[in-house]
Amino acid sequence: MSTRESHCILLGGARLRSEVVMDDRKVVRAALGGDEEAFADLVRRYSGGLHRAVARIVLDDEEAWDVVQMAFIKAWQRLDRYNPRWSFSTWLYRIGTNLAIDLVRSRSSRQKAHRAGNEHQLRLVGGTEETTTRLEHGEVDGILRDLVRYLTPQQRSAFIMREIEDFETAEVAEILGCSTATVRNHVFQARKTLRREIQNRFPEFVPEDQRGQK
Amino acid sequence: MSCEVYRELLPAYLDESLDEVRRTGFRSHLRSCVGCREFAIGEEPTLVFSLADAVDPSPDRIEACVTAVVAGIHQERLERRLRGSRRPWLAAAAAVVLAIVAASMWWLKSDDGVSSPTLQANDQGVEISSPVATEEIPAATEPPPRVEVEMVQEEVRVYQYAIGDDGTTGAVFIVNPAMEL
Numbered sequence: 231m232s233t234r235e236s237h238c239i240l241l242g243g244a245r246l247r248s249e250v251v252m253d254d255r256k257v258v259r260a261a262l263g264g265d266e267e268a269f270a271d272l273v274r275r276y277s278g279g280l281h282r283a284v285a286r287i288v289l290d291d292e293e294a295w296d297v298v299q300m301a302f303i304k305a306w307q308r309l310d311r312y313n314p315r316w317s318f319s320t321w322l323y324r325i326g327t328n329l330a331i332d333l334v335r336s337r338s339s340r341q342k343a344h345r346a347g348n349e350h351q352l353r354l355v356g357g358t359e360e361t362t363t364r365l366e367h368g369e370v371d372g373i374l375r376d377l378v379r380y381l382t383p384q385q386r387s388a389f390i391m392r393e394i395e396d397f398e399t400a401e402v403a404e405i406l407g408c409s410t411a412t413v414r415n416h417v418f419q420a421r422k423t424l425r426r427e428i429q430n431r432f433p434e435f436v437p438e439d440q441r442g443q444k
Numbered sequence: 445m446s447c448e449v450y451r452e453l454l455p456a457y458l459d460e461s462l463d464e465v466r467r468t469g470f471r472s473h474l475r476s477c478v479g480c481r482e483f484a485i486g487e488e489p490t491l492v493f494s495l496a497d498a499v500d501p502s503p504d505r506i507e508a509c510v511t512a513v514v515a516g517i518h519q520e521r522l523e524r525r526l527r528g529s530r531r532p533w534l535a536a537a538a539a540v541v542l543a544i545v546a547a548s549m550w551w552l553k554s555d556d557g558v559s560s561p562t563l564q565a566n567d568q569g570v571e572i573s574s575p576v577a578t579e580e581i582p583a584a585t586e587p588p589p590r591v592e593v594e595m596v597q598e599e600v601r602v603y604q605y606a607i608g609d610d611g612t613t614g615a616v617f618i619v620n621p622a623m624e625l
Contacts, residue, residue, distance in 0.1 A: 277509045278500035303516040370495040414460045428489040435489040
């Protein structure tokens with residue numbers, strides 16, 4: 231089961247979610263006592279989902295693994311500062327997202343992302359009618375990677391956490407270290423930019439009467 | 445809930461006014477119902493991303509990540525231990541104490557009217573001793589020896605100069621901070 235599926239189930243079932251959070255806290259306590267195997271269990275549990283989110287921010291799978299590893303090592307170093315008010319995954323995503331945002335800001339990412347985007351260009355043919363029934367999930371991911379480079383690191387992170395990874399607004403606010411209103415604004419701005427780019431580059435997703443409008 | 449009800453939720457979903465439970469239900473329905481998805485994407489093209497991949501990496505890749513993280517933790521622990529054993533401030537303090545002790549001894553010897561031998565470097569860089577006659581330097585007017593402490597990278601060097609203005613080095617202590625004290 232993917233992390234997102236499990237996340238959905240968690241959101242739908244408060245009891246199951248609280249059980250997972252409690253279990254995480256138990257494991258964190260064991261790790262705080264120096265139990266490396268307990269911490270390794272947390273890595274197994276969350277590295278996949280964190281990698282998926284980070285890869286969508288940094289637009290590079292291998293760099294995303296580096297960020298994930300660094301995030302876990304930082305989490306281990308700062309384990310005594312973990313606030314159990316939030317779930318371990320929220321805290322971990324905060325560390326990972328900050329590292330990813332720093333990477334996007336620091337590297338010569340514009341050129342790199344541009345190259346990656348060009349390699350990823352997808353042209354989908356056909357009208358609006360039933361277009362998505364023919365879409366493979368991987369193709370949607372390709373379009374997302376192609377367009378997400380038009381967003382600022384903060385917008386990118388907020389949109390991916392909220393719209394793709396299904397985190398609650400309050401959790402995204404905790405991850406990004408901002409208010410829920412700011413998260414909503416980031417998502418709104420991201421949607422606006424993505425809509426414009428879809429209209430320009432993938433008009434088949436836009437109703438015929440709206441094509442060409444900006 | 446029927447498709448009709450879900451379609452009515454779309455505006456609330458887009459302006460973020462749906463509560464989290466209904467929002468999750470809406471997204472789940474969007475992923476499973478082609479008709480509603482087509483309708484929603486027609487209204488808001490960015491909803492096509494509700495189909496974005498959610499596949500986790502292979503178990504091998506995750507195990508490789510676990511191994512890398514555990515190795516990183518071990519390395520970090522080792523670095524912290526090494527950092528802990530190096531105490532440059534302790535080495536500097538020891539150097540200063542040595543310098544003070546040496547200066548005091550020098551001063552006491554001068555008071556007794558016995559001059560200390562001075563060390564001079566010859567051409568080969570080897571220090572040689574040259575005793576000075578007691579009667580040549582009056583003890584009462586003799587200035588205290590000059591001491592300088594120098595930090596060179598991780599070394600602490602303490603120079604104690606001989607009496608007089610010729611700059612002859614009387615003694616040199618070199619303290620290595622990596623050394624266990």
